[in-house]
Amino acid sequence: MASIPPNQTLYIRNLNDKIQKEVLKHALYGLCIAYGRVLDIVALKTMKMRGQAFVAFDDITAATAALRQLNGRRIFGRPLQVEYALSKSNVVAQNDGSYRFNEPHKHMSAVERKRITDESSEEDDIGPAPPATNEDYEATRDNGDDEVSPSSTLFITNLPDNISIDVLAGLFQKYAGFQEVRPVPGKRNMAFVEYATVDSASAARNVLNGFKLSADQPMRVAFSR
């Protein structure tokens, strides 16, 4: 079996394509960041590309470690199939100066190209991506009800019943200071998330409170008491 030469980008397939794209990326990020710096994650929901993702690492060593550890690992109910990508990601090309944003990477008719483009812009995500900044967040935040004082432990409620620890870890690991997710025994729709400091917990809370993991259930992220 002719194998693919090492590449600092991994090609991942067999992903559950029912999962909201942003959630998927967060989860992959959470899994991958353990092996090195992650430069970018690309996932498309086009006909051709759904169920697949590209994770660009800092270097080949990190990618190789992630490939070894993550291949076959179950996430969202499916074992990941991880290989090296065939080509260089744009992010890495940009980094090494070889990026030319014109050169066609595929031979495709104009109509095919248009079809792909249309599909890419189609909005099939269930809910919104987490706001990118705290400023964005102010618009979506619920100015509510917690009189609990800030803490390094977050208490998550209103989760979809069948949520996995993987998903939550994927989401919360993206924010600095993340330590662990702890299930609440007997309560499938709640969890604790531990951060190193009050500030890091607070930052994660600011972004993720109200984030939808399912269409109708914005999760609530509060400080634990």
Add this chain to the structure above:
DNA sequence: AGCACA
């Protein structure tokens, strides 16, 4: 199964 990104 399916190797993209502006």
